[in-house]
Amino acid sequence: MNGMKDMKDMKNMKRLDCRILNGKKCSFVAIGRTEWDVKKAMFDHYATEHKELLLDSTEQDRRKMIDMMDKHIVRNGQKN
Numbered sequence: 001m002n003g004m005k006d007m008k009d010m011k012n013m014k015r016l017d018c019r020i021l022n023g024k025k026c027s028f029v030a031i032g033r034t035e036w037d038v039k040k041a042m043f044d045h046y047a048t049e050h051k052e053l054l055l056d057s058t059e060q061d062r063r064k065m066i067d068m069m070d071k072h073i074v075r076n077g078q079k080n
Contacts, residue, residue, distance in 0.1 A: 014038050016073045021065065022050060035073050042069060 016038050018028040028049065030041035046054050057065070 012075065014073050014075055016042055016069060018042065018045060018050075020072050021068055022053060024050075026050075035070070038073050039066065039069050 013031050013033060014035055014037070015029050015031045018024075018026040018030070021042070026049070028045050030038045030045060032038040032041055043054075054062075
């Protein structure tokens with residue numbers, strides 16, 4: 001890491017806590033430079049750790065999930 005520049009980069013990163021989306025005790029936090037990166041990381045996590053939620057979901061359910069992600073993605077260091 002490169003000191004202050006890396007700290008600034010970390011503050012500009014975006015994040016989303018899994019527990020906010022599914023209400024379960026899950027410690028996974030998706031982090032990325034863009035909202036798209038965060039959503040992709042969260043869907044990848046769901047595909048491996050919460051696959052039953054994705055398998056039973058409809059297109060409408062997945063759209064609601066994306067809307068929830070959009071609402072709760074925050075810059076690193078901010079509270080949800």
